[in-house]
Amino acid sequence: MDHVKGGGRGVCNQQLTSGEEDDMMMTMMDLRRGPWTVEEDFTLINYIAHHGEGRWNSLARCAGLKRTGKSCRLRWLNYLRPDVRRGNITLEEQLLILELHSRWGNRWSKIAQHLPGRTDNEIKNYWRTRVQKHAKQLKCDVNSKQFKDTMRYLWMPRLVERIQAAAAAGPNSSTTAMATTTTATTTSNSNYQFNNMINNVDIIGSGQVMQLPQPNNLSSHYGGGVQMNPSSSTSLITPENSSTAASSDSFTAQFSPVSDLTTDCYNYPVNNQDYYQPNTNQLSYGETLTSPTGYFNQGLDFQVVMDQNNTWMDGGDVSDNLWNAEDVWFLQQQLNNNI
DNA sequence: AATTCTTTCAACCGCGCTTTG
DNA sequence: CCAAAGCGCGGTTGAAAGAAT
Numbered sequence: 001m002d003h004v005k006g007g008g009r010g011v012c013n014q015q016l017t018s019g020e021e022d023d024m025m026m027t028m029m030d031l032r033r034g035p036w037t038v039e040e041d042f043t044l045i046n047y048i049a050h051h052g053e054g055r056w057n058s059l060a061r062c063a064g065l066k067r068t069g070k071s072c073r074l075r076w077l078n079y080l081r082p083d084v085r086r087g088n089i090t091l092e093e094q095l096l097i098l099e100l101h102s103r104w105g106n107r108w109s110k111i112a113q114h115l116p117g118r119t120d121n122e123i124k125n126y127w128r129t130r131v132q133k134h135a136k137q138l139k140c141d142v143n144s145k146q147f148k149d150t151m152r153y154l155w156m157p158r159l160v161e162r163i164q165a166a167a168a169a170g171p172n173s174s175t176t177a178m179a180t181t182t183t184a185t186t187t188s189n190s191n192y193q194f195n196n197m198i199n200n201v202d203i204i205g206s207g208q209v210m211q212l213p214q215p216n217n218l219s220s221h222y223g224g225g226v227q228m229n230p231s232s233s234t235s236l237i238t239p240e241n242s243s244t245a246a247s248s249d250s251f252t253a254q255f256s257p258v259s260d261l262t263t264d265c266y267n268y269p270v271n272n273q274d275y276y277q278p279n280t281n282q283l284s285y286g287e288t289l290t291s292p293t294g295y296f297n298q299g300l301d302f303q304v305v306m307d308q309n310n311t312w313m314d315g316g317d318v319s320d321n322l323w324n325a326e327d328v329w330f331l332q333q334q335l336n337n338n339i
Numbered sequence: 340a341a342t343t344c345t346t347t348c349a350a351c352c353g354c355g356c357t358t359t360g
Numbered sequence: 361c362c363a364a365a366g367c368g369c370g371g372t373t374g375a376a377a378g379a380a381t
Contacts, residue, residue, distance in 0.1 A: 035349075035375090057366065069366075074350065077368095109369060120369075125348050128371095133346090 032066045036075050040065060044072055045080055078119045085117030089126050091166065095159045097123055098131075098151055 032040075047063035053076070056069030065072060078084065089097070093115055100111040106127075108120035115123065131151075135142035138150065 033351075055366070068351095070352095070368090071350075073367075078349075106370065121349075124370075129347060 031068060031071075033071070036067075036079075040067065041075070041080055044076060048076065048080075074121075078121050083117050084119060086122065089118075089122075091159055091163045093118065094126075095156060095163065097126065098156055098159070101127065101131075102148065102152065 036044075043063055043065055047059065047065075051059070051062075053059070056073040058069070060067050060069045060072045063072075067075075079086075096115060097111060100114060104110050106124075108124045108127075112118050112120040112123050132142050134155075135144075135147045138147060140146045
């Protein structure tokens with residue numbers, strides 16, 4: 001068992017509040033809480049290996065674990081399951097998370113279904129610790145249109161660039177390598193394709209395509225396939241892409257910076273104060289900063305913006321450095337100028 | 340070296356939905 | 361059909377590790 005960072009909630013056998021069935025069980029049976037011991041892990045793994053998963057409460061009892069069924073389930077699904085992958089979130093995974101979150105919001109389990117081996121908990125943690133951190137840096141709400149536009153028009157294209165750069169650098173590149181897993185991975189789940197991920201990014205929306213360098217076949221490292229809902233209304237732009245993405249058994253992680261922003265991608269409650277409110281009298285952040293028209297009408301070369309800091313593309317923690325100081329400064333300048 | 344601050348993430352909580360008897 | 365039990369999901373917490381002072 002590798003080193004576990006973070007303590008979760010403290011180990012104790014404290015009396016719990018009444019109400020929940022698990023709490024009742026704990027009170028009655030003096031169940032354990034807090035971090036799992038190696039012995040408990042071993043017991044749970046052994047039991048599931050022999051009996052399989054099942055009703056978690058009875059499983060916990062039968063296995064002799066002084067844990068709630070819920071706790072056993074969580075431990076198994078998030079940590080002990082043989083196909084669980086932990087470690088750095090890869091660029092491809094980051095891109096997927098951003099894209100899927102833009103569609104579905106905080107539907108972590110749904111998002112996790114499309115990231116083999118990743119748990120909803122891990123994705124949720126990633127979002128909260130990394131993505132929300134950057135929203136905070138930009139002094140905007142993570143659910144605001146500003147931030148979503150920034151993700152879509154700046155962050156995601158940069159991720160694409162990094163993926164492509166890493167792919168061009170070769171299969172041993174640290175950025176394209178699959179996560180530095182610390183646990184075993186199964187063949188079926190660790191191999192997946194990002195076929196036809198992004199060849200062209202339609203920056204403008206109505207056909208003006210930012211031609212990105214041809215990816216050095218992003219999928220070449222990954223075999224197998226993961227299904228993604230092919231009926232999604234968020235689709236890539238160009239006919240050639242749509243045709244190449246038609247492979248029935250390949251994962252087509254498609255995103256378009258201009259995919260229906262007002263439909264599936266930004267389908268948030270209208271009463272959200274932070275959410276985009278049409279304003280015909282003044283330019284919104286999105287129009288002046290991160291929207292395609294905003295960028296290009298102001299003569300800002302998107303590529304230049306993206307290339308402002310090469311170190312962003314360089315080493316460092318793959319899962320971090322999503323923004324650098326210049327990005328933040330730039331975006332904040334735009335905010336100051338236009339609000 | 341010691342202390343404080345920040346970040347990370349495993350684990351818990353509560354709610355709502357589903358299954359079971 | 362109903363009540364209880366079980367399950368899954370999203371939100372939150374807080375201990376430990378690492379960074380900064």
